[in-house]
Amino acid sequence: MPQQDNLSDSNSAGSDPSVFFLSGILGLEAMHLWISIPFCSMFTVALLGNCTLLYVIKTEPSLHKPMFYFLAMLAFIDLVLSTTTMPKLLSILWLNSREISFNACLVQMFFLHSFFDIESGVLVAMAYDRYVAICNPLRYVTILTNSVIAKIGLAALARGVLIVVPLLFLLRRLPFCQSHVISHCYCEHMAVVKLACASTWINSFYGLFTTLLFVGLDVTLITLSYVRILRTVLSLASKEEQLKAFGTCVSHLCAIFMVYTPVVLTSIIHRFGYQVAPHIHILMASVNFVFPPMMNPIVYGVKTKQIRDRVRLLFRRKNF
Template identity: 55%
Template sequence: MSASNIISTHPTAFLLMGIPGLEHLHIWISIPFCSAYTLALLGNCTLLLIIQADAALHEPMYLFLAMLAAINLVLSSSTLPKMLAIFWFRDQEINFFACLAQMFFLHSFSIMESAVLLAMAFDRYVANCKPLHYIKVLTGSLITKIGMAAVARAVTLMTPLLFLLRRFHYCRGPVIAHCYCEHMAVVRLACGDTSFNNIYGIAVAMFIVMLDLLFVILSYIFILQAVLLLASQEARYKAFGTCVSHIGAILAFYTPVVISSVMHRVARHAAHHVHILLANFYLLFPPMVNPIIYGVKTKQIHESILGVFLRKDM
């Protein structure tokens, strides 16, 4: 068979619509989006630089925080630049393989973020429930293994979707009614039996959210029990104070997920742009607020940042 007779089963490129129904507001919508992305870049880069520069922050808690900051940088940078190009320049075209790559980074790094938040809950559990064994348990070797496990789990769960999407014939046109290449938005353009993709996508999301969140909640139940057994109120306050930043990061990550999930089921007939704005909120909110939470609530990081600026002023 000659090459000219071979029909490609996928388009060479997709067209991202942005936020359908709100195209006339794209310029105005881009202002908070760009501001949030700028804050995410500045905040997470600052965290990484501070943790790298200050030897006192080379502890398990801060190493996990550095992982979280790196994940947030990749997560926001995989979608926001293209999104802003759509809003500002109507640059809607995205290559098919670039679309798959964006999807892979988006979903796999979301899975990694959930894993790192779980690891941080384990760190706080050991610090509060088994403080005498903290250094022995959370060794550099274990932290490396946890990081590798988080990456391996995300890659293992996401890779099958890329091969499944490549085999589809996309007969419903190349237009994706979204700001970025979200898995189900791409699947809706495919012909044939897409039931496995639907089931697999939902199963992975439920598995990750429910399993990780369950272990996070269990960790904090044990932490609360240990803190309440402390003799003085000051000791209890100090012990639980070390968890406040992490609790804020958990809420920043899981709250938009829960809200979006509830909206998809309770408000199915809501305008499509409402669901897309919620999806964007899920992408923008955690990378933007996590550095603020840790910068304000974590004393060591707060002091390190102030120290950097004070040295510059001198």
């Protein structure tokens, strides 16, 4: 019963407001070692896949194009999101290492929430890239110059940071005088807010408002881009041309569904799903930070011929 004892000790740690404890996967403590196997496997594949993707894009001149620059941004963001969460999660599952300082918790929260917002912005940029490539192909190179791509990346970065910084300041002002056990495997914003012994409606409102506003805005912009793309594709003469044009969007659409669907479901469950078992919510939220980073390089590698050919060539050279 050492895990129960640790949680009891951490409950009594309210005298030290700088120390918090992550609960792990509540209700499945006896299965932590087994649960660590798929998480470790997904994390390893995510690291290898995204590092390979970044290397291939950097070293292959034919991939120095707008679409692949945005894909490199996505790969870097996926690396940040997975490395921010998975090492601590695995240390909980393997070593029962639950302690985390409040400052480290805020840093983790900053990277998680800001880089998700940055990723959302990059997905919008990738939708715009596909819109220009299909609807205005003759102007593609002149519209999406390296300067424009850099500005889009910086705008996504600035937006992500500016959204999250107020969230952290609102959290720092709260007193934590009761339990310091965060019912999660990482410092999820609402899980930490629920531990405060003061009114938290501002924190809850700001978190929900920014999530709905910016995710809603980004999804709307992506939808508008694809409505225009669909109209253009359907106007093409032959079925072969239509399939070829829309085939360039499949990888991006997969990335959109993998990123947005779990986040929206997790946010709704955390605020309104009181009947959902805690371990279901924790598992869903944790998988969200490792499954898309694992799948994105696989999907783009399979669907994008230039990347697929370059990776094959890379492994052939290593074999010889």
